[in-house]
Each structure stands twice: as structure tokens, then as C-alpha cells.
Amino acid sequence: MVNQPITYSLLRWPTLGALDLTGRTIESIEAYGKHVLMHFDQGDTLRTHLRMEGAWYVEHAAPGGQPDRTGRARSWQARAVLANQQWVAIGWRLGMADWLRRRDLPRLLGHLGPDVMAENFNAKQAGQRLTAQGQRQIGAVLLDQTVVAGIGTIYMAESLFHHRVRPDRPACQVPNPAGLLDFAASILKRSVQAKGPTATGLTTAGQITLVHGRARQPCRVCGTPIEVMSVGQAPFDRPAYYCPVCQPS
Ligand SMILES: [Zn+2]
Numbered sequence: 001m002v003n004q005p006i007t008y009s010l011l012r013w014p015t016l017g018a019l020d021l022t023g024r025t026i027e028s029i030e031a032y033g034k035h036v037l038m039h040f041d042q043g044d045t046l047r048t049h050l051r052m053e054g055a056w057y058v059e060h061a062a063p064g065g066q067p068d069r070t071g072r073a074r075s076w077q078a079r080a081v082l083a084n085q086q087w088v089a090i091g092w093r094l095g096m097a098d099w100l101r102r103r104d105l106p107r108l109l110g111h112l113g114p115d116v117m118a119e120n121f122n123a124k125q126a127g128q129r130l131t132a133q134g135q136r137q138i139g140a141v142l143l144d145q146t147v148v149a150g151i152g153t154i155y156m157a158e159s160l161f162h163h164r165v166r167p168d169r170p171a172c173q174v175p176n177p178a179g180l181l182d183f184a185a186s187i188l189k190r191s192v193q194a195k196g197p198t199a200t201g202l203t204t205a206g207q208i209t210l211v212h213g214r215a216r217q218p219c220r221v222c223g224t225p226i227e228v229m230s231v232g233q234a235p236f237d238r239p240a241y242y243c244p245v246c247q248p249s
Helices: 102-109 123-131 138-143 153-163 177-193
Strands: 008-011 026-032 035-040 044-049 055-060 078-083 087-092 096-101 227-231 238-242
Touching: 035 102, 044 102, 096 102, 123 138, 123 177, 138 153, 138 227, 138 238, 153 177, 153 238
Parallel strands: none
Antiparallel strands: 008 078, 026 035, 035 044, 044 096, 055 087, 078 087, 227 238
């Protein structure tokens, strides 16, 4: 999508409907947690946020640098469609979209913790940020994007299972927090290279997680039924799946 003029632009977003990006050029794209930042020429940035269900799809463009007339880009769920002569990027079910000056980004993103997917991610320092959360439940802390950015409910649960830590253990009592974050980063990185989301490396239906989404099904290690608890304070509480035997405390 980078360094080719935009040939088609559609933003189905209340505050951005009048914005026409045709003729503009994306200079670079980066992800920060679930924010996707498309840096345009002239110092502007299109920031979108994926929340729980959002995604960006990239497809081949139809002749003339247009989106396919029958495909995904036609759906009302395509909240942003940007094409160049080769490619169409489709922002699907986005949770947030805004048009910003790039110089304002540090102020707007400054509240996020270090991104576990970033190349310069320092697991030791980030692990200290986890420990500093004290009595807060580790499951909620891993999801708190102001502590570390980029971990959602699936990878929180899978990382704690691998680490044999119950989701409600106080953050300050979790052994080797740097190792926990290293593992989370490694399965996230493997997942983005795979055909679909996966915490196990497998993409077959029913095989993509060891505990997440598997309540009452047998643990793949010990056979005990998987349980689910709630972590965090309402309305931000989230489900955390775990094995009561493999993760005793
Ligand atoms: Zn188990």
C-alpha cells in the first residue's frame, strides 16, 4: 500500500465521510497495540483501531485501481476502503477511525505501554511494569494496554496456561514476568505469520487454542475440564479461560 498514489478512497465513518484521500500517498504503516497507523504524505496519519473484531484485509485491485465491485469492499462492514493501482486495503468492522497530524501522535498514544510486537520490545523492563501492578489480577494486567500493549484475551489466557499461572494471581506474585511476556510475544508473532489467528501454531478449527474458548472441554495436558473466570472490573471485565489443575495458583 506504500508509495503508490491512492486511486480510490471511501471512509464510512461519521467524522471522516468528507475526507477524500484520492491522489494522496501512504509513506509508511505501523501497528501500535491494536492501533493501525497509516502515515500519509503532508504529515497526516489515518489512525484506526481494531477493538475486538476489526481487521484490515488487503486484496488485489480491479483494473483502474478500483475495489472489486462484488466483494468485501461493498459491504457496509467495510468502514474504510483505500485502493491503489495494485492493491485494495479494506478496514473491516473497525472500532475507531480518525485523521490526525502525525506530530500529535506521541501525545495521543503516550498512554499506551510498550508494544509486545515492537522490534525494540524489552521484556525485562516490561516485566517490571507487570510486577509493579501489585495485587491486581495478572489476567487483567496483561489486557491493560497502558501497562503493555498488544495482548488480547486469547493470548492472555494461552500465555498464562503455558506459564501455569491462574489468571487471578496478583501480578506481583507472578514468577518470571519477562518470560511470560516473551512467550506472549512469540505466539503473537507466529500467529501473524500464519493463515489465521492461532495460539498453538495450528490453524485447524478447534485446534487454535489450548484453553481459550474451551470451557468444560478437557485440558489438552491433564484432561481436567477447562474453566472460565472473569478478570478486571465491570464494565471492562473479560473472560479468562484456564485449567484449574495445570494452573493451581
Ligand atoms: Zn490441565
